[in-house]
Amino acid sequence: MDNPRQLLKQYLVRHRWAYLVSILSIILSEIVMVQFPHLLGEFTDALQAGRVDGRTLWHDTALLAVVGIGYVVLYGFGQMRNGMLGRQFEYELRRKLFLHWETLSTAYFRQRSIGDLLNHALNDVRSVRDALSGGLNILTNAVFLLASTLVMTFRTVSVKLTLVSMIPIVFVPFLVGWLGPRIRNATRQAQEALSDMADLTEESLTAIRLIKATANEEVEQRRFTERVDAIVRRQMGVFRRSALMQSLIPFMGSLAFVIALLYGGFLTITREIPLGSFVAFTLYLAMLITPLQEMGYVFNYFQRASASLQRLEVLLTEVPDIRDEPGAAPLGRVQGEVVIHLDAFTYPDGTHPALHDVRIRVRPGQTLGIVGRTASGKTTLVNLLPRIFDPPPGSVFIDGHDVRTVTLRSLREAISYVPQDGFLFSTTIGENIAFSKADATREEILEAVRNAAFTEVLETFPDGLDTLVGERGVTLSGGQRQRAAIARALLKDAPILILDDSLSAVDMNTEKQIIANIRRVRRGRTTLIIAHRLSAVRHADWIVVLEGGTVAEQGTHEDLLRQGGIYADMYRLQETEQGVTA
Ligand SMILES: Nc1ncnc2c1ncn2[C@@H]1O[C@H](COP(=O)(O)OP(=O)(O)OP(=O)(O)O)[C@@H](O)[C@H]1O
Structure with missing residues (x-):
């Protein structure tokens, strides 16, 4: 886990020479x-x-x-270098945050x-960058x-x-110490x-x-x-305090000027100092007001x-709650046996178990259908x-390995998961499908498209696989x-495929086509299908019916019809509905 303060320190150490050069050039510029x-x-x-003649006039002007x-x-050089270094750190910090x-x-x-x-990711990272480039420039200056x-x-x-003349300036550090924490507080509230x-x-x-549909x-x-009013109120608080600080500090400078x-003036009149020194001194004092x-800005x-940095630290030091256990080993070649032996599972923020007493065994290569009323625990x-979500240790096994003891990467590589609402990124359809297998050939992608009964749709798009999805x-x-x-998942061709109600929005004919293709291409490979429409699971080797977070019935389609329970009821109801809609 990366602490942003440490990242910053490491970054400064790594780029110490670059910083030294830019800071030195700013210092040199001030000396000049x-x-x-x-x-x-x-x-x-x-x-x-x-003592001034034409020649000295030219000479002095040229010197100035x-x-x-x-x-x-x-x-300019120092400022530009610091600016670039700040941007680079901003990029690194954003990347770390995303990773x-x-x-x-x-x-x-x-x-x-x-x-x-x-x-x-935007404002906090930007304010660190501002301090690192603009802040550092001004501070050095x-x-x-x-x-x-x-x-x-x-x-x-x-x-x-x-x-x-410097007497009023002595008060500046006190002013800064008094107003600083107030500004910080107000800034946090505005953020x-x-x-x-x-x-x-x-x-x-x-x-x-x-919102539109319901006016x-x-x-x-x-x-x-x-909310905008609240922002304005709080930002006004920041501006008031910042303005006070930024006007009081130069005011001290002006007071010094008066003295x-x-x-x-008195020393010049009494000839204790020459006129040139007085002119130089007033210019120096004007210069003092700027830093x-x-x-105040710094x-x-x-x-x-x-x-x-404090807020980013909280984010970047957040320990992932689902991660590789110490000593986790890769899953290796997967046959596809799935065993669930679960006493209870409660969501991290849940009050009662979403699943309890679930005992399921899927042999390698079998298809398991999972049905049940809404909120019965199928997705869970x-x-x-x-x-x-992490199951309790010793409750979910793949090929005899507890999923909690294997590496997350190997586990997730062994599974293709299709959620109900297929998400598409704003890129081409081809890239969206190849998301699961970056090195897929065009033929492989087209094969997956065929098996997902997507070819006809694709042909209606202007650029086929290269058609952009989303805003543009x-x-x-x-x-x-x-x-x-589904095409994306089929392309991945993982040992275990899970379809989580992912045929709910296609018509019956398309569903039939896709199920037939899946049965063909997944022969000998484990497949779990969650469905509301029983036609999607009737050919499964085994079907479990969940009710209230537990297995209420299980068996083949015929077994379950014979049992005359929830499944049989659902089947009858759906047959009638289809009769009505047919
Ligand atoms: N992330 C979550 N955190 C807490 N509770 C959750 C979470 N996801 C689901 N639940 C709860 O767990 C229970 C089972 O939900 P789940 O989504 O598994 O049901 P489901 O059978 O898949 O339903 P549906 O058919 O409507 O998709 C519900 O009571 C739900 O409110």
Whole structure:
């Protein structure tokens, strides 16, 4: 597990030379810049003493131009390098975050909102990057500009004048210490409000069809307005405090300026310091105000980044609850025997068992049908096989191996799972199907498409397998999506295939065709089929009927009809319905 602070430290160490070069060039730029008032002071003295002729005028102007250009080049270079390094870290952090999320279980994502997670990935990572590029630039600039300016004033002007003028500036650190934590607090609240809004937006857009169909736009608009108002209120809090800090700090600088004019003016009149020194000093003081003001920005940058790092730390140190047990071994070649010997299974956030007393054995190569009323536990049961949710140890076995003791990767490679709502990514249909087998040939993909009875549909699309799906391409119906998902699973050709009600949206004829193809291509391979329509399971070698989380009946289609229980009732009912619809 990666701690973002450690990642940051490692990153800084790894790129220490690059940082050294950029920081050095910013420091050099400041050293060049602080020559400016000094040169101007000397020029003023020379002017006053009548020592300036055409040649010295050109010489001094050229010198000032060189100073200006030197500053721009060096500072620009350092700033650009820091900016690039910050971006690179931002990219690494986002990548780490994404890779880490991929290791977490579905239970984790049920508890968190996607909007909130996206907010972390965008805003928190960005504020760390800002501190690392903009923050570091300004900090280096401010510290060295302050230091060089002070050194120059001490060396070239009057120590007494410098010390007296600096009195108001001494208060700056106290100001920062007082306002800083308040800004951090307000920033955190504003970020939370932003997350809330992202949640609501995500939820509303996902459910846009429902909202429109039920004419609930106004309710959603009201909820959205409330959240936006909350964001504005909280952001106002941040702005008020930030503005106070960013104006008080330069105010201290201006106060120093007032003292300098008074006292410096007096020293010049009494000829304790030459006019050139007074001119140089006022310019130095103007220069001092900039780094002091920047200190305020720097402080904001680092405060925000520190709060973001804290939040990212919570995310990145989240230990996946479903992972390889110590000493987990790969599953090896799988014959396909599935044994479930489950006393009880309760969801992590559940109050009572979703499954209890389930005893099922599927021999290698057999087809098992799983039926039952809605919420009887069918999906829960098959989810335990690939460990989408973890079954208790010693309750689910593949080829005699407890699924809890084998590596997740080998376990999931041995299983093809087709969910009810086939999900398609925004890419081509071909790539969506080859998702399960990246190196599949076009012929293999087309074969899977044929077996999923998807060929005719594909032929109606403009570019066949290369047709884009989603926003920029075709929109597939529920039944078409299911068939694409079945093709994907068939292409994977895993030892165990699970169809989780994945024929629910196709018509009877298509279902018949697909089932016949599956029976042919899966001969000798284990297949588990969950279905509401009994026609999809009647040819299975064994059928279990779940009721209230346990096995109520089991046997072959004929056995179950003879038993005259739930299955027989369901069958009669469906036959009548088909009679009506036929
Ligand atoms: N992730 C979850 N967390 C907590 N409880 C859950 C979760 N998923 C399902 N359940 C609960 O477990 C029970 C069984 O649900 P399951 O989805 O397995 O039923 P099902 O037979 O597949 O239903 P359907 O035919 O409607 O798909 C239900 O009471 C459901 O509320």
